[in-house]
Amino acid sequence: MGERVLGDVILDMKNISLSFGVMKVLNNISFNVRKGEIRSIIGPNGAGKSSMLNVINGVYHPQEGSITFKGQVRNKMKMHEAAAQGIARTFQNIALFKGMSTLDNIMTGRNLKMKASLLEQAFYWGRAQKEEIAHRHKVEEIIDFLEIQAIRKVPVGRLPYGFQKRVELGRALAAEPEVLLLDEPMAGMNLEEKEDMSRFILDINDTFGTTIVLIEHDMGVVMDLSDRVVVLDYGRQLADDVPDVVRNTQSVIDAYLGVSH
Amino acid sequence: MQRIERTVLYTIGGSAILMVLVPWLLGKVAPDQVFFEWPYFFEVAIGGLLSGVMYSLVALGFVLIFKASGVFNFAQGAMVLFAALTLVGLIDLGVPAWAAILLTLGVMVLLAIAIERVVLSHLVNQEHIILFMATIGIAYFLDGFGQTLWGSDVRRLDLGLPNQPLKFFDGALMVNEFDLIAALIAGVLVVSLALFFQYTRIGRALRAVADDHQAAMSVGIPLKHIWVIVWSVAGLVALVAGIMWGSKLGVQFSLSLIALKALPVLIIGGFTSIPGAIIGGLIIGAGENVAEVFIGPLLGGGITDWFAYMLALVFLVFRPQGLFGEKIIERV
């Protein structure tokens, strides 16, 4: 993978514990993410990986622990704040707006950057029109990048699964995030689609310098793409290191990887 | 039955306390407009509780259908009216009361089958809002159909139920005999339905269907039969409600507006709870009556138009799922 220059720590999770009633979903998890890094979270199903992502962008509030993002320490994130501060994400079960087209869905990702008032939009003059066109430019760049030009006017509800995942990625990218959280972006894809998606992830990281936190089950992908890996199992943290070390950690092998080969 | 949460008890207790305190205060503060005496207050409150039971009856029909098919049946009120109209129509034609009741019940079952075949089976996996709007369509259709068949004059429904005021405490407290009987009948109906849902095989199947139509079908639950059963039971409940309200007010179009009043009952009680329908009905019935008599004079009267809805609105803000409803957790 060549020389990788990673920046300072941009996101620091310290002693995060999360419970739903009596069910403890995350148990004292600590790890950090450096700027420009590709960080993976792996572990068996139900390990709490998605919950971890949800804590990072404020959908869940942890009972204990602290989150330090861009130097600011807090004990929980608010959803709107996370978005405004540059965290974007995709979801395991695709959270697109089914009633809108691809183009409109990705445009919604720009909503925080649109400043025109209600009245201006109603008359569609001046600032409203300029904004709309400027943001359309940006969104078209993303559409080009993800190679989804042909489906830009199609209502997303009608798209096949693989394309929906791309559109969702496009929506996240539209926000020009500093940190991108990807929840199983390759789920349900065949080999070719996975290669495409891996290429996109690498390009995003390379071209825009976006920090990426990734949940993924495909070990080959994880080991190839990641700079560092966190392993979770039933809410506990098993390992936190570079892929080669994690691959050979006994507890990880026992819990998740099986016999290493 | 689930354990009753503390918040629920506090809410019910709190409402009861407010219902007594506010009128008393107003009676002290504005004695010219608000007449407050304890026996009078109890009379109003009990009268309200009893009409509340009748609201519960209508709400019960809603809950049954919602619990069993996940459909919010806006047509419940129209079913009440239709049942009452059919019953009165048959009786006026000379059919003896007991036969008329059985015949009307049969009609309601036929109605249930028709609704299932014509409407529900075509909308099996549509979103709930579409089903809801379909029931609005059914409501309008039934309203028109019933009145086309039987005419739109007000009809008296006299089944020989006693309607005398009963005196307690040497006449200081009067309670209507009819209201008491209505409450009793409603109570029996509600308890039997609650038991039915909780402990029988069909009850369990109904609950499965409410959760997920397709999943229920995939484990072999015959959706069509279930729906016909549920809508028939709702029809039975509508008939009883129709008899009660019809005897009290006469059978007329405004009966379907009473069904609108059942909505606040559902809000307070929760859409999926049978005991919720009872308690919600009691709170709304008593609250409405007490408010009209003791707060109404200060506002010019007629506040029963909106009081129930405002009460429901306040409830919604603090407890969106109602007292006994299920909290919907959305997972991302």
Added chain:
Amino acid sequence: MIYREAGEFKSTYQADQAIFPIRQDRWFILAILAIAFIAVPLLGSDYWLGTIMLPFLILALAALGLNVLTGYAGLLSLGTGGFMATGAFAAYKLATMFPGLHILAVLIMSGLITAGVGILFGIPSLRIKGFYLAVATLASQFFLIWMFNKFGWFTNYSSSGVISAPPMTVFGDVFVTGPQASATAKYLFVLSMVVIIALMIKNLVRSNMGREWMAIRDMDIAAEIIGIKMLSTKLKAFAVSSFLCGIAGALWAFIYTGSVEPAAFDINRSFQILFMVIIGGLGSILGSFLGAAFITLLPIFLSNAPHWFGMNIPVDMISHIESMVFGALIIFFLIVEPHGLARLWQIAKEKLRLWPFPY
């Protein structure tokens, strides 16, 4: 092939984002507008203009308002009538307290007042969703109508209880309300207002606001996660929707019926507008008009149809049959095309694209 977009390439995003990108659509709309503004007033009788076109246009405006709230933002509302009443009474009070005020000012201000009321009743929507919200809007409906009936201040303490809208003019001497107003003047005034407002709403729903509304309608958690603010987006939906319904109510009272009475805006009105939106198509500007046309024309058809067939049905029976037909139609539409007439129109256009080829 008559109707197609082949050969039409847009070279700027601006052109692609025009409301009617296909050339034939543009001609079609211009033709409709020409018919509406020129042919109809010339050829239409006063009866047609005053009794059919006026209520159609005004109710279409109200349906547009409800569509913004329920179709685009996904907030089910049964309180449309109450907001229309608010607009009507606000206009009445303004016109009588400040007699010199121009009718446009009265209309816009009553719209703003209604928007304020709408925001107030919209506040609970942050916590409440779906059917629960519908029941909450019933609270606003019943309360507002009770209030307008109860407090004499709204009717300027009129003893007869019937209050007429004062005569008002547009370009100095053209009356649009009151006995001197001609049907043509009324029609053109209302038509202009409705067209302009519809255009503004179309712009609104195509831009960021519209996307935010549709986002919270489709999946509100995801919307919140990408930074859309729930409360302000929902309140803006209530505000815009109520603004439209308020103006519609004021137009209804001032220009169509000539009198301001709460009974015209009761729960049945709310249901009527809801039906227009369902049958016309949720989330569609065109749908609001199609639905309004359908529901305005249906009673006329129903009351006249028996005569054509030589049958004589008593009047009250007609309203019952109307109910039955409404109900049946709603069910029919929901089964066959839940997205309403607007979707049928779209499908027709798509078929037209291929015509005369089958596929």
